Amino acid sequence: MKARFTISAIFAMALVFASNTYAATITTGGLTYDDSTHVITGTDGTSYLSWDRDTRLTLAQTFEATAVGGVYEAYHIASETEAYAFFDLATTPANFGPFHYTFTSTRSPDADPVGGIFGDSYDATVNSETAYFLSDSDGWSGSIDFNHFYGYAEKSSSLLPLSYMDEQMQRQADNGYHTNWLLVSDTKLIATPIPAALFMFAPALLGFFGFRRKMQA
Numbered sequence: 001m002k003a004r005f006t007i008s009a010i011f012a013m014a015l016v017f018a019s020n021t022y023a024a025t026i027t028t029g030g031l032t033y034d035d036s037t038h039v040i041t042g043t044d045g046t047s048y049l050s051w052d053r054d055t056r057l058t059l060a061q062t063f064e065a066t067a068v069g070g071v072y073e074a075y076h077i078a079s080e081t082e083a084y085a086f087f088d089l090a091t092t093p094a095n096f097g098p099f100h101y102t103f104t105s106t107r108s109p110d111a112d113p114v115g116g117i118f119g120d121s122y123d124a125t126v127n128s129e130t131a132y133f134l135s136d137s138d139g140w141s142g143s144i145d146f147n148h149f150y151g152y153a154e155k156s157s158s159l160l161p162l163s164y165m166d167e168q169m170q171r172q173a174d175n176g177y178h179t180n181w182l183l184v185s186d187t188k189l190i191a192t193p194i195p196a197a198l199f200m201f202a203p204a205l206l207g208f209f210g211f212r213r214k215m216q217a
Contacts, residue, residue: 033050049185054072077184081136094152129148133182141165144182
């Protein structure tokens with residue numbers, strides 16, 4: 001019985017260590033990107049698809065991908081309100097202009113240009129990451145942009161007409177830019193990974209105490 005406790009402890013600790021080793025996360029303000037699931041999660045429970053998942057899709061293809069039966073059917077293109085909520089979670093208002101915001105992240109693409117803070121979406125030529133959304137202005141798109149060289153972020157509610165977006169995104173793709181539509185989950189997350197981690201620690205603690213008893217016997 002004591003041996004079983006010790007084995008359980010070793011196994012549980014190995015699971016916790018493995019989960020922390022291979023599930024790399026990047027935190028930017030109130031947003032956390034998990035590169036193992038390709039999901040960005042906000043502190044408010046809203047989740048978003050990482051910015052590299054739907055690149056090179058046209059607007060029509062993105063609508064198709066987020067429709068019932070589509071590859072991203074659990075998501076939809078962000079509205080202006082949803083995009084600004086994402087932006088507000090990640091940024092802090094700056095003191096050098098009414099339309100500029102600063103942001104800090106646990107990762108710097110400039111120092112390690114393998115990917116970005118919201119997925120493999122970093123464009124080294126302009127030192128930024130950009131995603132688009134559906135503006136409240138009918139027939140228009142908006143954008144949110146995070147510039148790593150200057151360390152500030154910008155948002156625009158009326159960037160380009162929707163009819164021009166496919167051409168704009170194709171031009172960016174031809175030049176190696178990673179741009180996409182910001183996709184928001186249709187439902188908010190309720191559970192958090194913390195209870196699961198505690199559950200894995202439980203047999204570890206039991207095994208530890210079993211091991212101590214064995215040593216004392």
